[in-house]
Amino acid sequence: MQLLWPIALITFKEGIRNRSIYGISLLALLMLIANFIISDMIGHEVGKVAVDIALSAVSFSGLLLVLFVGINLMAKDLDRKTIYMVLAKPISRAQYIFGKFLGITLLIITCLGILSCFAAVSLLLIKLGHQHYFQRFSWPLVCLSFSFIALMLILVSALSFLFASFTSTSFVTFILTIISYIIGVSLSDVKALVEAPQAVGIKVSPVTVKVVQGAYYIFPNLSFFDIKIQAAHGLPVPPSYIIGVVAYSVVYTLIVLTLASLIFRKKEFP
Amino acid sequence: MNMGRFFPVILLLALIPLYFSTLSTLSLMNKRLPKGDEVNVVLPSPILKITSLDFDGLSSDILYLKTLVFYGSTFVGKDANKQQRKLKESEFNWIYDMLKASTDLDPYFLDPYLFANGILTWEANKIRETNKLLEKGNHYRDWDYWLPFFLGFNHFYFLGDNEKGAEYLMEASKKPGASPLYGHLAARLAYKSNKVENAIIFLENMLEKTDDKTMRKDYETRLKALKAILFLEKGVAAYKEKTGRNPSSLAKLQELGLVEWLPVDPYGGEFYIDKDGSIKTTSDLRDMKKTQSNQENP
Missing domain, CATH: 1.20.960 (Mitochondrial Import Receptor Subunit Tom20; Chain A)
Incomplete structure (x- = not known):
């Protein structure tokens, strides 16, 4: 841990100084301002729509953070060859990967914390104006949803580490990460569709079904982290589910990071 | 004088009106482009x-x-x-x-x-x-009394299924926050068939719970029409009691002094007595003005 901390700290500092963060925060702010306008158009469930928009704004901005800042932090060391200086120190490549990951995790938690505060303020203000329409609103569920978004983004970030470990450019890492995210969030819906294609009147070949079922076990199922609808309607989320999601994300993240460090150990630098 | 310094400002002053004129022309042209249905x-x-x-x-x-x-x-x-x-x-x-x-x-x-x-x-x-x-909403939102209430109304008023209507109303009456009137209404539906009178009670309740201005206006007009129908129905019943048959026209009710005045259909139609003695309107409780203006501007 003592060896990981300096790398984590420097990665975090580098990330927080990145100008992209300002742009991402501005986008999040604009989305949260839009929340006031859109919620006003709703007749009854103002609370639900406000929560939907607030959570989606945080989730989307967080994703941009991982894709544009997170990946860049990893790639910069390789592109600028500053990695030689780090690896010349008495630390292993695995320690380097875990340290970097720790730094990016810190960055995600900090940025998401700030974005969540903005989102909470927007919710609070809308709630003050439409008290009557927030009857099923629950702060603990909204906070839980923010935490699940953070866990999901940390997992996506771990995946980007895996891709960065075997690709040569950050652009390929970016593309692979974004594809994995799309697959991850829609996997359970796609699986449901190919297993019961008659719902939309299409035919699916048995090979496709097998491929999707295979992908279901390989790619992370990011829909586990999506409790926005439950948060928006104040529907209960059992504690066992919360424990399950935390366990799933920790195990998956560790598997991916271990794989990344294994591949990274064999990587040859030009 | 150095023209170069002022050139960008002059250029901007010329470009801004040009921008607005192209914007308005283009949006007009865009509207005229052949497009699919909205x-x-x-x-x-x-x-x-x-x-x-x-x-x-x-x-x-x-x-x-x-x-x-x-x-x-x-x-x-x-x-x-x-x-x-x-x-x-x-x-x-x-x-x-x-x-x-x-x-x-x-x-x-x-x-x-x-x-x-x-x-x-x-x-x-x-x-x-x-x-x-x-029904889908009712399945998911099991705490909500609105959806079974509407289901009850639709079954009773549109489908003429009082039994099912009463069933949904009973369901609505058991949900938290439901008006105590629902149970009473369910009982009425189960035993009587006073369609218009019951519909008025339903609509008054819907109006009470609706904030949306357009919806409120809609409900108010419908309530006005239904109240007029109920008023005339009572006149017809009184006529039947007096003469033993249905009146041939609404004017007869006024002649006999059973109604003081003949109400106007807020939808722009005219009330009349159907063969079976029920009150109908030429508008069929749909806005006549809407239909006319649509015919003028197809």
Whole structure:
């Protein structure tokens, strides 16, 4: 841990100084301002729509953070060859990967914390104006949803580490990460569709079904982290589910990071 | 004098009016471009669930708002003179598909159900489709008394199924926050068939719970029409009691002094007595002005 901390700290500092963060925060702010306008158009469930928009704004901005800042932090060391200086120190490549990951995790938690505060303020203000329409609103569920978004983004970030470990450019890492995210969030819906294609009147070949079922076990199922609808309607989320999601994300993240460090150990630098 | 310093300012001053004129011309030209129908195919819900990625709730809100904006755009004119054009069957179908998709993405979202109930029943006569939507909502929102209340009303008023209507009303009366009137109304439905009188009680309740201005206006007009029908029905009943037969026209009621005045149909039609003695109106409780203005501007 003592060896990981300096790398984590420097990665975090580098990330927080990145100008992209300002742009991402501005986008999040604009989305949260839009929340006031859109919620006003709703007749009854103002609370639900406000929560939907607030959570989606945080989730989307967080994703941009991982894709544009997170990946860049990893790639910069390789592109600028500053990695030689780090690896010349008495630390292993695995320690380097875990340290970097720790730094990016810190960055995600900090940025998401700030974005969540903005989102909470927007919710609070809308709630003050439409008290009557927030009857099923629950702060603990909204906070839980923010935490699940953070866990999901940390997992996506771990995946980007895996891709960065075997690709040569950050652009390929970016593309692979974004594809994995799309697959991850829609996997359970796609699986449901190919297993019961008659719902939309299409035919699916048995090979496709097998491929999707295979992908279901390989790619992370990011829909586990999506409790926005439950948060928006104040529907209960059992504690066992919360424990399950935390366990799933920790195990998956560790598997991916271990794989990344294994591949990274064999990587040859030009 | 150094012209170079002022050139960018002069250029800007010339470009800004040019920008606004091109903007207005282009938006006019864009409107004239041959386009498909504004209302189009709605993707099946399982596909929409995939394409909305991590944002099912937000997509549901967007689909609902899009439907709301489209419905709002069917009102033409300004403020007081605002009139709605008659919607085509395909447009009603699109509204239904959109609301169905919105509630597939988030089946707990109340607004699309209320909107469907307000628009698709009275105006589009899509009672069974609306009931299907409401049943879905009722299944998910098991704490809500509104949806079984509307289901009860639709079964009683549109489908003439008092038994089922009473069943839903009983269900509504047991939900938290429900008006104690629901149980009473359910009992009335189960034993009597005073359709208009019961409909008035239903509508008064709906009006009480509705904030939306357009919906309120709609309910108020309908309530006014139903009250006029009830008033005339009572006159007919009195006539029948006196003479032993149905009156041949409404004027007869006035002649005998059974009604002091003949009410006007707020939908622009005229009340008349049907062969079976029931009160009907030429407007069929749909806005006559809407139909006329639609015929003028096809």
